[in-house]
Amino acid sequence: MTNNKTNNHGISQAQLDAHWMAFTGNREFKKDPRIIVSAKGNYYTDSNGRQIFDGLSGLWTCGAGHARPEITEAVSNQVATLDYSPAFQFGHPKSFELAHRITELMPEGLNRVFFTGSGSDAVETALKIARGYWRKKGMASKTRFIGRAKGYHGVNFGGISVGGIGPNRAIYGQGIEAGHLPHTMINENKYAKGMPAHGANLADELEEMVALYDSSNIAAVIVEPLAGSAGVIPPPVGYLKRLRELCTKHNVLLIFDEVITAFGRMGSNTGAEEFGVTPDLMTVAKQLTNGVIPMGAVIAKQEIYDTFMDTAGPEYMLELPHGYTYSAHPVACAAALASLDILAKDNLPERVKSIAPYFQEALHGLKGLSHITDIRNYGLAGALSIGAFGADQGKAEPGKRPYEIAMKMWQKGFYVRYGGDTIQLGLPFTTELTEIDSLMNALGETLSEVK
Numbered sequence: 001m002t003n004n005k006t007n008n009h010g011i012s013q014a015q016l017d018a019h020w021m022a023f024t025g026n027r028e029f030k031k032d033p034r035i036i037v038s039a040k041g042n043y044y045t046d047s048n049g050r051q052i053f054d055g056l057s058g059l060w061t062c063g064a065g066h067a068r069p070e071i072t073e074a075v076s077n078q079v080a081t082l083d084y085s086p087a088f089q090f091g092h093p094k095s096f097e098l099a100h101r102i103t104e105l106m107p108e109g110l111n112r113v114f115f116t117g118s119g120s121d122a123v124e125t126a127l128k129i130a131r132g133y134w135r136k137k138g139m140a141s142k143t144r145f146i147g148r149a150k151g152y153h154g155v156n157f158g159g160i161s162v163g164g165i166g167p168n169r170a171i172y173g174q175g176i177e178a179g180h181l182p183h184t185m186i187n188e189n190k191y192a193k194g195m196p197a198h199g200a201n202l203a204d205e206l207e208e209m210v211a212l213y214d215s216s217n218i219a220a221v222i223v224e225p226l227a228g229s230a231g232v233i234p235p236p237v238g239y240l241k242r243l244r245e246l247c248t249k250h251n252v253l254l255i256f257d258e259v260i261t262a263f264g265r266m267g268s269n270t271g272a273e274e275f276g277v278t279p280d281l282m283t284v285a286k287q288l289t290n291g292v293i294p295m296g297a298v299i300a301k302q303e304i305y306d307t308f309m310d311t312a313g314p315e316y317m318l319e320l321p322h323g324y325t326y327s328a329h330p331v332a333c334a335a336a337l338a339s340l341d342i343l344a345k346d347n348l349p350e351r352v353k354s355i356a357p358y359f360q361e362a363l364h365g366l367k368g369l370s371h372i373t374d375i376r377n378y379g380l381a382g383a384l385s386i387g388a389f390g391a392d393q394g395k396a397e398p399g400k401r402p403y404e405i406a407m408k409m410w411q412k413g414f415y416v417r418y419g420g421d422t423i424q425l426g427l428p429f430t431t432e433l434t435e436i437d438s439l440m441n442a443l444g445e446t447l448s449e450v451k
């Protein structure tokens with residue numbers, strides 16, 4: 001049934017009904033919509049004219065703050081100069097400049113860039129490159145992937161197969177062949193500040209997987225260096241290094257999904273740089289364009305690229321039959337170049353590193369308040385685990401308390417993300433210390449108000 005009555009947000013019920021919203025409780029939302037109409041710096045303005053602090057930098061996308069004039073100008077010039085050009089068989093100058101710029105921010109050896117339209121597309125692309133690589137090497141049976149429990153790798157079929165967040169997989173049936181390492185959110189690590197001390201040995205579970213599947217059947221291991229969506233799980237000290245050693249030992253590619261961690265959030269250019277471990281393939285998105293235009297990328301080691309080049313037959317033949325209509329979109333390239341300029345010009349990774357200790361202490365200052373069962377952080381990423389309703393977890397209402405907390409925070413003028421049993425924070429790199437104080441005060445107050 002449609003109803004064309006205009007509600008107080010200037011959006012009619014029929015219009016609300018027409019949009020099937022992404023990762024949203026549509027029924028709840030449409031009863032009382034939260035409408036954002038503009039953004040500047042670290043703040044949104046909602047349809048009631050309220051200023052709201054952006055405590056997740058959009059969706060981990062807008063670390064440099066909103067509406068940066070440098071990006072606005074680059075995008076508008078690009079639209080006027082070359083709005084679109086075919087992604088297949090033709091090029092435009094900015095994609096090459098951007099690819100080269102990205103390689104300058106990568107750890108040594110990662111120097112070939114394939115562009116995609118989003119993080120999910122970057123993940124699918126990396127998985128396909130990994131399988132194709134082994135086939136080109138004459139090892140066509142290496143097709144299985146190893147992900148990790150609590151991992152998030154986007155929403156496409158490959159991504160949910162290697163992903164380890166149950167509800168994102170539950171209703172979609174058969175995916176691609178995958179196994180899962182255990183996650184590292186273990187009791188010994190509760191309330192650890194930054195990288196936890198325990199759990200490097202959990203990487204050794206890869207030995208069990210190799211024993212089970214045999215390395216002749218495994219293409220790659222894919223992990224987020226710091227798990228974001230599951231609620232900010234930093235890697236235990238030594239864990240990623242161990243995983244790297246085991247992948248090399250068993251001739252399995254290592255993919256780092258850095259859709260959240262690349263370009264500043266960890267206090268370095270990448271998680272790989274920050275944690276001192278270099279993967280064979282890396283996926284990036286989000287912060288690449290400061291969220292302004294959708295764009296993702298896969299960065300590969302040269303040997304992987306060369307393998308495709310060397311085995312494709314005559315030069316007019318495609319080496320990788322893969323790509324998106326919007327691969328290397330000129331407007332996205334312009335936004336990314338401007339965004340990476342800002343990252344360098346404003347020393348944003350260093351700024352993250354310099355304010356991260358203050359953020360860490362402020363966040364861990366909430367320990368002991370009602371409902372909190374764990375606190376985790378690294379760089380400008382942090383999360384609170386929130387106990388479920390009811391003494392009996394089995395009868396609990398999952399996710400309700402984090403939802404209530406996030407809604408109360410919105411009322412108080414702070415956007416934070418809730419997901420599963422967590423509240424997640426991904427502050428803009430441009431956050432002021434006083435804004436961290438206000439955010440923590442509001443969170444503390446809210447925790448005491450929730451039943």
Ligand code: PXG
Nearest residue numbers: 059118119120152153154228229257259260
């Ligand atoms: N890999 C990782 C590690 C991600 O974090 C994706 C892939 C998928 O990217 P796209 O662009 O297809 O969404 C992501 C995205 C959250 C949150 O609140 C995280 C993401 C997306 C939306 C919300 O944690 N991560």
Ligand code: PLP
Nearest residue numbers: 087116117121323324325326327
């Ligand atoms: N579906 C159809 C019918 C198409 O023609 C295309 C692209 O040409 C796609 C899907 C894929 O779209 P994209 O390249 O934007 O991923």
